[in-house]
Amino acid sequence: MTRPPGIILAGGLSRRMGENKATVLLGRKMMIRHVVERLAPQVSSLAVNAPEGADAALGLPLVPDTISGHPGPLAGVLAGLRHAENLMPKPRHIVTAPADTPFLPPDLVERLEAALPADDAIVVASSAGRWHPVVALWPLTLADDLEEWLADPGNRKLQVFIARHTSTAVDFPPIATKHGLLDPFYNVNTPDELAFAKAFLEEEDG
Numbered sequence: 001m002t003r004p005p006g007i008i009l010a011g012g013l014s015r016r017m018g019e020n021k022a023t024v025l026l027g028r029k030m031m032i033r034h035v036v037e038r039l040a041p042q043v044s045s046l047a048v049n050a051p052e053g054a055d056a057a058l059g060l061p062l063v064p065d066t067i068s069g070h071p072g073p074l075a076g077v078l079a080g081l082r083h084a085e086n087l088m089p090k091p092r093h094i095v096t097a098p099a100d101t102p103f104l105p106p107d108l109v110e111r112l113e114a115a116l117p118a119d120d121a122i123v124v125a126s127s128a129g130r131w132h133p134v135v136a137l138w139p140l141t142l143a144d145d146l147e148e149w150l151a152d153p154g155n156r157k158l159q160v161f162i163a164r165h166t167s168t169a170v171d172f173p174p175i176a177t178k179h180g181l182l183d184p185f186y187n188v189n190t191p192d193e194l195a196f197a198k199a200f201l202e203e204e205d206g
């Protein structure tokens with residue numbers, strides 16, 4: 001099976017971090033660079049969902065939201081689906097991951113794809129039974145429905161949108177590092193969480 005394209009979600013406001021968390025340094029690299037390095041071997045191509053001109057793109061194609069006013073991560077999913085519609089050959093799915101999850105598992109895409117119950121289903125990553133709906137495989141056939149749904153400003157919640165469609169979850173175990181066990185979807189929102197993440201970096205990741 002051809003791998004899907006990956007879209008890294010970096011369109012948020014980073015209010016809790018106080019600066020753009022995608023470009024904050026985690027060890028020697030920007031946080032988004034860790035995500036790029038973990039996702040790149042698993043996808044057919046990569047693009048970054050962020051506002052026009054954002055330096056988080058790291059030279060990758062930039063896919064800005066088409067809906068104004070910071071409508072949340074689903075706007076990034078929609079931008080990613082529209083971007084993928086123009087790729088050749090046109091993929092059937094995209095995979096998304098946020099720019100603030102630097103420990104993504106190496107078998108993420110393989111396991112999400114293997115769990116697809118139907119071609120038009122959404123497959124969400126989970127850990128310890130908790131869903132991480134920003135880390136998911138999304139069928140391109142959802143694009144029109146998602147665009148229509150987001151046209152109502154009351155519709156913003158990922159879980160609510162996902163519940164309207166066929167979906168399943170794949171649970172991923174904690175990663176064993178020499179510093180202890182770590183949730184593979186640990187996400188870094190605050191300076192304290194950044195310090196915690198730094199303590200888990202392996203030397204080659206620094």
Ligand SMILES: Nc1nc2c(ncn2[C@@H]2O[C@H](COP(=O)(O)OP(=O)(O)OP(=O)(O)O)[C@@H](O)[C@H]2O)c(=O)[nH]1
Nearest residue numbers: 009010011012013014015016070071072073076098
């Ligand atoms: N495209 C897009 N992505 C968003 C938007 N808001 C959040 N995200 C992304 O969704 C994911 C989860 O976002 P949060 O961490 O909850 O929010 P945030 O705005 O990044 O950070 P805070 O301001 O601290 O809440 C991250 O990958 C964000 O980049 C948005 O309005 N548009």
